[in-house]
Amino acid sequence: MSQDFQSFEELVRWRRDVRRFRAEPVPSDILDEILAIADLSPSVGNSQP
Numbered sequence: 402m403s404q405d406f407q408s409f410e411e412l413v414r415w416r417r418d419v420r421r422f423r424a425e426p427v428p429s430d431i432l433d434e435i436l437a438i439a440d441l442s443p444s445v446g447n448s449q450p
């Protein structure tokens with residue numbers, strides 16, 4: 402089994418719903434990284450709005 406698949410499998414197995422959130426803000430460098438990764442995801446019909 403490849404490492405990427407193992408990582409994905411761990412993510413799926415250990416995911417959980419978050420019902421409460423922390424009050425402190427997320428650092429902007431982490432938000433920038435999350436948004437950059439989200440830009441790489443496919444969109445419906447590959448429209449990339």
